[in-house]
Every structure is written in C-alpha cells, then in structure tokens.
Amino acid sequence: xxxxxxxxxxxxxxxxxEETLLAFLRDHLGLTGSRFGCGAGMCGACTVVxxxxxxxxxxxxxxxxxxxxxxxxxxxxxxxxALHPVQQAWLDEGVPQCGFCQAxxxxxxxxxxxxxxxxxxxxxxxxxxxxxxxxxTQQRIRxxxxxxxxxxx
Amino acid sequence: xxxxxxxxAGASLxxxxxxxxxxxxxxxxxxxxxxxxxxxxxxxxxxYRLFLPRAEIGQNIATALKQIACEELGIGWNDLExxxxxxxxxxxVRATVGSxxxxxxxxxxxxxxxxxxxxxxxxxxxxxxxxxxxxxSELRAFGxxxxxxxxxxxxxxxxxxxxxxxxxxxxYAGDVRLPxxxxxxxxxxxxxxxxxxxxxxxxxPAARKVNGFIGIVQDPLFEQGRSMGIGILAATPGxxxxxxxxxxxxxxxxxxxxxxxxxxxxxxxxxLADGALAHNIHKDALEPVALWDVDLRIDxxxxxxxxxxxxxxxAQFTQADELQVWVGSQDxxxxxxxxxxxxxxxxxxxxxQAMRVGGAFGGKTICxxxxxxxxxxxxAGKPVKVQWTRAQELxxxxxxxxxxxxxxxxxxxxxxxxxxxSFASGHIIFTNAGFPPWLQNLADFVDDMGVARGADAPYSAxxxxxxxxxxxxxxxxGPWRGLGAGxxxxxxxxxxxxxxxxLHEDPVQFRLRHLNDQRLVHVLxxxxxxxxxxxxxxxxxxxxxxxxxxACGIYKASSYAAVVAEVQVDAKGRARVNKLTxxxxxxxxxxxxxxxxxxxxxxxxxxxxxxxxxxxxxVAQIGATNFDRAQIPRMVDVPHMHxxxxxxxxxxxxxxxxxxxxxxxxxxxxxxxxxGVRTVRFPVAAADLAEV
Numbered sequence: 001x002x003x004x005x006x007x008x009x010x011x012x013x014x015x016x017x018e019e020t021l022l023a024f025l026r027d028h029l030g031l032t033g034s035r036f037g038c039g040a041g042m043c044g045a046c047t048v049v050x051x052x053x054x055x056x057x058x059x060x061x062x063x064x065x066x067x068x069x070x071x072x073x074x075x076x077x078x079x080x081x082a083l084h085p086v087q088q089a090w091l092d093e094g095v096p097q098c099g100f101c102q103a104x105x106x107x108x109x110x111x112x113x114x115x116x117x118x119x120x121x122x123x124x125x126x127x128x129x130x131x132x133x134x135x136x137t138q139q140r141i142r143x144x145x146x147x148x149x150x151x152x153x
Numbered sequence: 154x155x156x157x158x159x160x161x162a163g164a165s166l167x168x169x170x171x172x173x174x175x176x177x178x179x180x181x182x183x184x185x186x187x188x189x190x191x192x193x194x195x196x197x198x199x200x201y202r203l204f205l206p207r208a209e210i211g212q213n214i215a216t217a218l219k220q221i222a223c224e225e226l227g228i229g230w231n232d233l234e235x236x237x238x239x240x241x242x243x244x245x246v247r248a249t250v251g252s253x254x255x256x257x258x259x260x261x262x263x264x265x266x267x268x269x270x271x272x273x274x275x276x277x278x279x280x281x282x283x284x285x286x287x288x289x290s291e292l293r294a295f296g297x298x299x300x301x302x303x304x305x306x307x308x309x310x311x312x313x314x315x316x317x318x319x320x321x322x323x324x325y326a327g328d329v330r331l332p333x334x335x336x337x338x339x340x341x342x343x344x345x346x347x348x349x350x351x352x353x354x355x356x357x358p359a360a361r362k363v364n365g366f367i368g369i370v371q372d373p374l375f376e377q378g379r380s381m382g383i384g385i386l387a388a389t390p391g392x393x394x395x396x397x398x399x400x401x402x403x404x405x406x407x408x409x410x411x412x413x414x415x416x417x418x419x420x421x422x423x424x425l426a427d428g429a430l431a432h433n434i435h436k437d438a439l440e441p442v443a444l445w446d447v448d449l450r451i452d453x454x455x456x457x458x459x460x461x462x463x464x465x466x467x468a469q470f471t472q473a474d475e476l477q478v479w480v481g482s483q484d485x486x487x488x489x490x491x492x493x494x495x496x497x498x499x500x501x502x503x504x505x506q507a508m509r510v511g512g513a514f515g516g517k518t519i520c521x522x523x524x525x526x527x528x529x530x531x532x533a534g535k536p537v538k539v540q541w542t543r544a545q546e547l548x549x550x551x552x553x554x555x556x557x558x559x560x561x562x563x564x565x566x567x568x569x570x571x572x573x574x575s576f577a578s579g580h581i582i583f584t585n586a587g588f589p590p591w592l593q594n595l596a597d598f599v600d601d602m603g604v605a606r607g608a609d610a611p612y613s614a615x616x617x618x619x620x621x622x623x624x625x626x627x628x629x630x631g632p633w634r635g636l637g638a639g640x641x642x643x644x645x646x647x648x649x650x651x652x653x654x655x656l657h658e659d660p661v662q663f664r665l666r667h668l669n670d671q672r673l674v675h676v677l678x679x680x681x682x683x684x685x686x687x688x689x690x691x692x693x694x695x696x697x698x699x700x701x702x703x704a705c706g707i708y709k710a711s712s713y714a715a716v717v718a719e720v721q722v723d724a725k726g727r728a729r730v731n732k733l734t735x736x737x738x739x740x741x742x743x744x745x746x747x748x749x750x751x752x753x754x755x756x757x758x759x760x761x762x763x764x765x766x767x768x769x770x771x772v773a774q775i776g777a778t779n780f781d782r783a784q785i786p787r788m789v790d791v792p793h794m795h796x797x798x799x800x801x802x803x804x805x806x807x808x809x810x811x812x813x814x815x816x817x818x819x820x821x822x823x824x825x826x827x828x829g830v831r832t833v834r835f836p837v838a839a840a841d842l843a844e845v
Contacts, residue, residue, distance in 0.1 A: 015364065015365060015388060016389060018364060018389075018391055018392075018395070019389050019390070019391040020391060023390045023391050026327075026328075027330075027336070027389065027390055027538075030330055031321075032321070032323050032327070032328035032330070033320070033321015033322065034321070035325070035327075035461075035462070036327065036463070036540060037461045037462065037463070038463075038543045038779055038780055039542055039779075040543070040780075040781075042779055042780040042781060043461055043780055045461050073319075073320065074320070076320075076321075077320060083319065087319040087320065090318075090319045091311070091312075091315055091319060094309065094312055094315075094746050094747075095315075096211075096213075096312060096314075096315050096318045096319070097211035097212070097213065097512075097750055097754060098210060098460070098462070098510060098511050098512040098513075099314070099318035099509065099511070100461045100462040100511025101461045101511075102318050102319065103318075103319075103321045106319060124788075125789040126789070128788045129788045129789045131788070132780065132785060133461065133788075134458075134459055134460055134461050134512050134514070134785055135512060135750075135754050136754035136755070136758065137750070137753070137754075138757065138786075138788050138791035139791060139793070139794050140753070141788070142788075
C-alpha cells in the first residue's frame with residue numbers, strides 16, 4: 001500500500017493500514033501540521049486536500065487514500081520555502097491567535113479558491129463553515145481569503 | 154471556626170495540607186519581581202534570548218513581551234529569540250490566568266531588560282545581574298513618550314510563531330515525537346468524576362488480539378476526582394480505539410444525577426425561599442416593596458471551553474527518577490508540582506516543557522492528561538503520548554458552571570432606589586476538579602471570587618443587596634473566560650436595560666446618570682457615537698425585525714469596554730448579529746492589533762453566550778461528546794466587528810477577558826429592542842422570539 005503526499009510516495013506499513021489518514025500523517029510520517037480536534041469530521045482542524053478537494057483526514061481510513069494524491073499544510077510552500085499566497089495572506093491579516101485550527105482553515109481555503117477563484121462573501125462563509133475556530137479569528141480569516149483571492153488573480 | 158481561615162494577605166487561598174491532600178490546589182505564587190525577571194532575559198555572544206514567563210495560549214503574549222524586551226534593550230526584532238521555557242529554565246511563575254500577563258509581567262521584564270542594557274553599555278558582559286526597580290517613567294516602554302520615539306511598543310510587529318503556524322510546524326504538545334514513542338489512554342467510566350467509578354471487569358484476551366496492542370496498566374494514580382481509570386498502551390493511536398472497544402470494560406458507578414438535579418441545585422428562587430444566601434458583596438437592608446419595577450429571573454446553562462486543541466501530553470523518563478513532559482498547560486509549574494508529588498520525584502528532576510497551547514480559556518489550569526502520560530511512561534519504560542479525545546475533554550474536563558440569577562430593582566424619581574441581585578452558581582476558583590469535598594467545605598467559608606467576579610455593578614443605587622451561593626454540583630465546574638463576569642454582567646446589563654424601558658428613557662442616558670467611573674462613561678459615550686446609537690434602524694425585509702442594544706462594564710476594576718450590537722430576528726425567531734461595535738480601554742496599549750484580536754475573540758464569545766453556548770447534562774454525565782451537541786459560533790454566524798481602542802498613558806491592564814462583559818448584554822438588549830422579548834434563558838430559543 002502506498003500513498004502520495006505532497007508529491008512524495010510513501011509506503012503504508014502493515015501496522016498503520018488500519019489507521020486514519022490523520023494518524024498516518026501525524027504519528028507515522030511526522031507531518032503534524034494537520035491537527036486532531038474532534039476525530040469526527042466536525043471541526044476541520046485535520047483538513048487536507050485530496051485530489052483537489054478539502055477532506056477531513058480524521059475520518060478517512062488511510063487505506064481509502066491509498067494511490068491518491070494528498071496535499072497537506074506542509075506541502076503548500078514552494079521548494080524554496082516561499083509561502084503559498086493563502087499562507088502569506090494569513091500573515092498579512094494577522095489571523096492566528098492560538099493557531100491550532102489555522103492549518104485546516106488554510107487548506108479549506110486552498111480548496112475553496114480552486115473552485116471559486118473569486119469567492120463571494122456567502123461562498124467564503126459556506127466554504128469555511130465546517131472549520132471551527134474558538135479564538136474568534138473569523139473576521140480576519142474572511143479578510144485573508146479575500147486578500148488571497150486578490151493575490152491569486 | 155474563623156471565617157477567614159485560609160485567606161492570607163493576598164486574595165489567594167493557601168491550603169493547610171491534611172490527610173488525603175498534599176497538593177497546593179491554588180498554588181500561591183507572588184506577583185513577579187524584577188529579580189524574578191532577570192532570569193527571563195539572557196544575552197550571550199551578542200544574541201538575546203527571552204524565556205517567556207507566560208503560557209502562550211493564543212493571546213500572543215510572546216509577541217507583546219518580545220516588544221517590551223526589544224524596546225527596552227534597543228535591539229532589532231530578529232536579535233531576540235523567544236523561547237517557551239521548561240520549568241528548569243526559569244523560576245516558578247503564576248498560572249497564565251486572569252488577564253494578568255501585561256499588567257503584572259511587562260514592568261518587571263522591562264526593568265530587567267533595562268538593567269541588562271545598562272550593564273552591557275557599561276562593558277560588563279559576564280556575571281549575575283542585580284535587578285533594579287527602575288520606575289516606569291524612566292523606562293522606554295511605558296508612559297508619556299511620543300509614538301515615533303518607540304520602535305516596538307505600540308506597534309504590531311510580526312506575530313511570534315505565526316510563520317510556524319501557517320507552515321504547519323511542530324508547536325503544540327501533541328506534535329511532539331520522540332524515538333520509540335508509543336500511545337496511551339486512560340479509559341474511564343462515562344460518568345462525572347464527581348461520582349465514584351471504577352473498572353470491575355474487562356476482556357484482556359480480546360484486547361491482546363488487537364494489532365498494535367502493547368499493554369494494560371492499572372495504577373492508583375489513575376484516580377482523578379472519584380473516577381478510577383484503567384490505562385492502555387498501543388503502537389498506533391488508532392489501536393487505542395480498537396483496544397478500548399475489545400476490552401469492553403464494565404464499570405461500577407455510584408450514584409447518579411441528571412439535568413434536573415443540576416437545575417434544582419442552583420434554582421435561585423428555591424434558594425431564596427430558604428432564606429438569605431451565604432455570601433454577600435453588598436448587604437444593605439432592603440425595604441419591602443409592593444411591586445418591583447424590574448424583576449428578572451435569568452438562567453445560564455453550563456458551557457464548555459471547546460478549545461479546538463483537546464489536551465495532550467508527551468512524557469518520558471530519562472532516568473529512573475528523572476521525568477520530562479511536554480505540555481499545553483496554562484500552568485506548567487503546577488503540573489511539575491503535581492507530578493513531582495504524586496510520582497515521588499524531586500522537583501528539579503521533573504522538567505515540564507511548555508508548548509504553544511491550542512486554546513485554553515481557563516480550561517487548561519489543572520493537571521490531568523500530564524499525569525496520565527507520566528504514569529504510562531513510567532510503566533511502559535518508553536516515551537508515551539496521551540491525546541485526549543473530544544469526548545474526554547467534555548466528560549472529564551471542567552466547565553463554566555450554570556448560574557441562576559434573580560435581579561429586582563425599584564426606581565424612585567428616575568433613580569435606582571433599591572438594587573437586589575441574588576445568584577447561585579457552581580464553583581469557579583474553588584473548582585470541584587481540584588478541591589475534594591472536605592476541602593471545599595472549608596474553602597466555602599470565604600467567597601469564591603470567581604463566582605463573584607463582575608457582580609458588583611458600577612451603577613449607583615441608594616440601597617444594594619448583592620448575595621450569592623456557591624454550590625458544589627455533580628458536574629465539574631471551574632474557570633471559563635471571564636469567570637463569573639460574563640454571566641453576571643449579562644444579568645446586570647439586562648436589568649439596567651429594563652430599568653431604562655420602565656422609565657421610557659434612552660438606555661445610554663439612563664446608564665450615564667448612574668455611572669461615576671469616568672473611564673466607563675467615556676467608553677460608553679464613544680460606543681454610542683461609533684455604533685450609530687439613536688440612528689434609524691435599517692429595514693431589509695418586512696418580516697425581519699431589527700434591533701440595536703448597548704451594554705458596558707469594567708473587568709477586574711481595571712479594564713473597560715462598551716459594545717453596541719445590531720441584530721435581526723426573522724419571523725421564525727431566528728436571531729443573527731449583524732454588527733458589533735466595541736470601544737475598549739485597557740490603559741497603554743502595547744500591541745493594538747493583538748488587543749483588537751482579543752476584543753474580537755471576546756465579542757464572538759459574548760455572541761456565543763447568547764446564541765449557542767449550552768452544555769447539556771445527561772444521566773450521570775455530560776450529555777455531549779463532540780461539537781454536534783456542544784456548539785460554538787461558526788464562520789457564518791460572525792458579524793462585522795468594529796473595534797476602537799482608547800490608547801492612553803495609564804498603566805497597561807488586561808484585554809483577554811474584558812469585552813465579554815459587554816458583548817452578551819448588548820446582543821440580548823438588541824434582541825429585546827427588535828422583538829420586545831426580554832430573553833431570560835440562554836442560549837436564546839427561536840421559539841421564544843417567533844412572531845405569533
């Protein structure tokens with residue numbers, strides 16, 4: 001069993017084949033940027049992009065992602081380390097408070113902008129309503145999504 | 154017995170250790186001094202290092218204290234490396250609670266940095282620094298000084314660790330990975346830790362068949378509250394779920410309760426019928442009144458913190474008697490003290506490394522997951538990570554207590570004549586998550602100042618009676634953002650709004666006539682102006698009702714906020730907040746962008762108090778295991794927020810819990826304005842606001 005993560009192919013050892021994609025990423029590969037918040041697909045902290053779509057990795061068995069293309073927060077910056085426009089927009093708008101949900105917010109935004117390069121306010125709210133934030137950064141997230149959409153044009 | 158048995162010079166409670174309790178429940182650590190601060194800042198080979206004396210819980214205190222340090226040292230942002238310390242790096246500091254980090258830590262840090270700067274300027278590069286109590290007026294960071302004369306203070310430099318956050322780098326306790334690390338969990342009965350529970354039978358052979366099974370651990374230290382757990386170890390995190398399921402532990406649970414038990418316990422009218430309450434903030438004798446002008450019964454349910462990070466810890470023994478633990482705690486030193494005492498280790502041999510905390514809000518102040526990880530690591534002989542599930546967070550963490558309020562007001566010649574506020578709440582500072590019943594009974598001779606917080610209303614009245622009961626509930630209750638201040642202000646600001654309505658007076662004018670504190674008057678007036686108070690309300694659709702409300706308050710006698718809310722309520726009674734305008738005064742502002750961020754957080758929390766926060770109570774346990782039954786505001790719910798900071802030269806105070814005192818009141822008053830309905834049970838139910 002193999003899985004492609006951020007353009008690198010990784011074998012899935014037998015011991016890990018019953019795990020979720022999130023556990024495989026975090027605890028086998030050490031890609032800890034995708035975070036465990038609820039384990040039930042309700043908070044979005046574990047969001048990755050699977051074949052171009054936002055996907056909750058805490059519910060998805062790693063076996064179901066086998067052979068597919070997964071992008072995680074660690075794979076957003078380019079090879080030189082330059083930030084993706086969405087990451088940069090997050091810094092420019094000073095979004096993070098505790099920061100725990102933000103990798104998931106950023107990955108949902110990457111998927112949202114792929115589908116709607118110029119999202120309306122309603123599309124932003126709908127696209128990110130499954131990503132919870134308890135600190136209250138929602139207003140800044142909206143601003144960062146708008147900024148990233150502008151930068152991407 | 155003397156009533157003030159435990160209350161020392163300060164307001165904190167120290168515990169006389171008796172049989173069965175050998176831990177400081179509320180560790181007494183004094184306000185930091187300049188000599189403490191000397192250990193936080195170091196210079197070696199021209200590079201500066203700041204060991205952050207506070208937990209970084211998302212208030213971005215690392216950024217603010219780095220601003221203070223860079224300003225005082227006169228150095229560039231990249232010349233100073235910020236580090237989250239281990240308990241072996243600096244002397245003990247207080248828990249990161251109560252919005253104290255700027256108020257109490259900025260000055261000693263600045264004094265230490267100024268001392269270091271002077272020593273280096275004098276050519277002394279080695280040896281121990283002797284701290285000087287330099288007055289604030291002589292420091293670069295504080296007081297009257299033109300903004301352009303400062304390089305960092307009053308500015309918004311890059312948020313510390315934000316780059317690592319957007320890159321998904323390792324920052325939180327659960328991100329820590331060690332060679333040979335395995336995964337652990339302590340299983341407990343699905344019952345409140347207030348009820349005695351223990352495992353009585355389990356299917357070990359079935360568990361052994363699970364791929365990744367390592368072991369089952371029984372240890373008396375797995376008792377938390379009255380809940381005795383049983384530990385499991387596995388090679389992968391998912392195997393923990395499968396082992397738990399295969400084990401099929403049968404539990405013995407003593408006693409039970411349900412929602413009614415809790416509601417009855419704090420029912421304020423039932424308590425008042427039994428006579429006066431046990432604790433008093435104001436004790437004027439009230440005269441009989443035929444009919445109170447305002448008479449409100451207000452109830453708030455239990456509410457969870459719901460930080461997006463469930464607590465986690467990684468522990469390893471580096472020697473038989475040397476323990477290292479990585480934590481996401483508001484109080485790393487308390488964790489160290491508990492671990493050292495319970496495991497019989499010397500304090501210097503327990504190193505607790507602070508990690509960035511993924512949201513805390515008062516909920517990560519005790520030692521739970523850290524002890525579980527340490528005990529499992531001791532048994533396993535390997536590093537162990539314990540990551541609480543969301544269900545464990547809800548079932549075994551503590552919560553905002555429910556509270557029940559009765560406010561009665563009589564008016565005379567347009568003034569508040571008699572003000573009576575009686576309320577009952579679960580414990581907050583004397584949390585039952587840390588105080589066994591016998592100790593709490595002793596503690597109850599003094600006021601739980603968490604329950605009392607914010608109940609001393611700033612409005613003048615001829616006579617006041619403000620009294621409360623602190624009640625041990627069968628669910629775990631404790632500190633939650635703002636402690637009692639959020640619920641108490643919501644009740645007070647609702648009653649004040651009703652007073653103005655009884656008099657057919659503008660609620661701003663009514664408040665202004667009853668306020669003496671000029672800083673509060675100022676934020677209230679500014680909020681009215683910025684929030685279009687008195688302007689015509691917008692009308693979008695004929696069946697949508699619009700309203701505007703205002704509220705204000707003082708947090709911990711030092712920080713001020715006023716909020717104007719605009720809401721709409723549709724025919725079915727569904728309320729949404731369209732706009733929140735907040736004026737905030739916390740003295741000198743170190744980082745305006747991050748003070749605004751704290752205001753935004755408090756506004757969203759205030760909105761949650763009115764619209765969403767509700768932790769249901771089931772039979773013998775919390776009736777929620779995830780975000781489906783314990784909800785928080787979502788992106789789509791969050792309105793436009795406009796925040797204006799009053800910047801002045803007064804000593805800086807706190808911002809982390811201030812605006813919550815006004816946000817909920819403004820929203821509920823706006824709903825009243827839109828619908829004519831005074832909401833008295835929270836969160837609001839659409840059925841109560843629907844057009845009949």
